Amino acid sequence: MGFMKPEYPDVDLETWRRTPREERLRTLTRHWVEHGFGSPSGVYLFYVLKCVLYAGGALLVISTTPGLGGVGDVASWWDQPVVYQKLIVWTLLFEVVGLGCGSGPLTSRFVPPIGGIVYWLRPGTIRQPPWPSRVPLTAGDRRTALDVLLYAGVLASAGWLLTRPGDGTSVPGFGDLGLLDPVHTLPLLATLGVLGLRDKTIFLAARGEQYWLSLLVFFFPYVDLVIGLKLVMLALWWGAATSKLNHHFPYVVATMMSNAPFMPRRLKRLFYRDAPRDIRPSRLPKVLAHLGTATELAIPFFLVFLGDGGFWTWAAVAYLVVFHIHIFSTVPMGVPLEWNLFFIFSLFFLFGAHGDVTVWDMQSPWLLVLLVPPLLLLPALGNVRPDLVSFLPSMRYYAGNWATSIWIFRGDAADRMESSLTTACRLPVHQLSMLYDERTAVVMAEKVGSWRSMHTHGRAHNGLIDRVTQGQDDVTLLDGELVAGFALGWNFGEGHLHDDQLLEAVQARCGFAPGELRVITLEGQPIHRPTQDYEVHDAATGLLERGRVRVADMLTRQPWPTDGPDYPVVDVETFAPLTGLPAAEERPAGSAP
Helix, strand or coil: CCCCCCCCCCCCCHHHHHHHHHHHHHHHHHHHHHHCCCCCHHHHHHHHHHHHHHHHHHHHHHCCCCCCHHHHHHHHCCCCCCHHHHHHHHHHHHHHHHCCCCHHHHCCCCCCCCCCCHCCCCCCCCCCCCCCCCCCCCCCCCHHHHHHHHHHHHHHHHHHHHHCCCCCCCCCCCCCCCCHHHHHHHHHHHHHHHHHCCCHHHHHCCCCCCCHHHHHHCCCCCCCCCHHHHHHHHHHHHHHHHHCCCCCCHHHHHHHCCCCCCCHHHHHHHHHHEECEEEEECCCHHHHHHHHHHHHHHHHHHHHCCCCCHHHHHHHHHHCCCCHHHHCCCCCCCCHHHHHHHCCCCCCCHHHHHHCHHHHHHCCCCHHHHHHHHHHHHEEEEEEEECCCCCCCCCCCCCCCCCCEEEEECHHHHHHHHHHHHCCCHHHHHHHHHCCHHHHHHHHHHHHHHHCCCCCCHHHHHHHHHHHHCCCCCCEEEHHHHHHHHHHHHCCCCHHHHHHHHHHHHHHHHCCCCCEEEEEEEECCCCCCCCEEEEEEEEEEEEEEEEEEEHHCCCCCCCCCCCHHHHHCEEEEEEECCCCCCCCHHCCCCCCC
């Protein structure tokens, strides 16, 4: 591995293309054990510089607030309440521009390294309304001038809010600099809220379940403001911990540690039972998974309900800071790095500098009226009915239990999709071809499939792919995350962004013939069921099949297909036969758009 040279298996390209998918996955997943994605060191420098931009930009922008005293006096003002309010606004802006989660090479964004703003200021790109049949004036899937104006309004209102001074109200122990005038948040609340009803992608990219909600807490006075923001943080930790009470998370831990840039290879092998023969998690990632879950349950509980700002509060703060630094150091796929930096600062600010404000000091019951539905009821619904709620507001973070999809193209269908959609980039393999030779581009693009296969749901997908293709190997497979990143401008593990709704939008632009494009969607596991729902859709003919796969079956399998078309499924409903995939040369003449 070099500054720009990735680490990948040394294979002959033509031989590789003739190798069956099972053998290619066997090679790539075994390679993943010790090398992860194989990113060159320049990739990590990119993320270091991006984090410097986030932290340095926040420092520069916030320091211009009248009365703070400038960058040189940061030690005297970092704990002012208005500083944390502006950090929330800055982080929302950073994310909604596309610079935060889901950016850069580790999300298969190479040229350009971000989506976001280069898509959402461009009419004609795809938008996805969350409830087009229920909310008036939101139907359609094409970005219009109105959507562009709303997005520009989000950027402008966030930028304007960052320039506002404190309102001059006295905060005990922190002078009379005051808080942001909550009225000044209304433009940002309104534009992002309305835009979210027309395009769920942008609302999710802005991390609306955290930062947009926090803007509503700004309407409360200092004591309830601090308590409300602490409760938001508590819900994030507890939601993440609850979502990890499953069989999936040890696979995430092992896969993530294999991609950690500073971990020796001999240690990476310890995370698997008997690599390269048995690439299932060993006892080590299971222990670490339980430790992480216990950390996110117990330490935040102490900070919120028992902490008083004293010695043990600061000890708990230090423990969680180390916890988030560890997550940061692994550079996880999806790269929520700025998010972890925000958590670290939040620990010092909310539970350190303002640790003497406890939930028992709450003054207004309306705070609970505001926070209980999004922080308790919505995640509860998302855990029971994951098909109804995104994994982000469900707070099922990085637990290996996401909705996912695989897109199966025949012939030149993928290339025709690329040429038919209005986007700001090409498909990842073609982006890589702009940087590397063809062999490197092809093998590195397939590395995403090996990452997916390392997780439990990827092992289910391997069997479902063979079920749909009937073992035929002359297809192009694209992970739905890559399709969403290409078509929508953002991807961050949210499988509901690349399910049948996106398929319908793609079909409207491409006009594929039956069998040219099929999509397998796999829903997350409900907290009370041992199965996961799947569906198979054809771009031209619609739903072909739905059924369930057993999580227990996934736990017995290696990250390469072993069952062929006989992968076990249950409760199957068939709407049309899965057989009959036409070969590329059988595509009807004139079927291209």
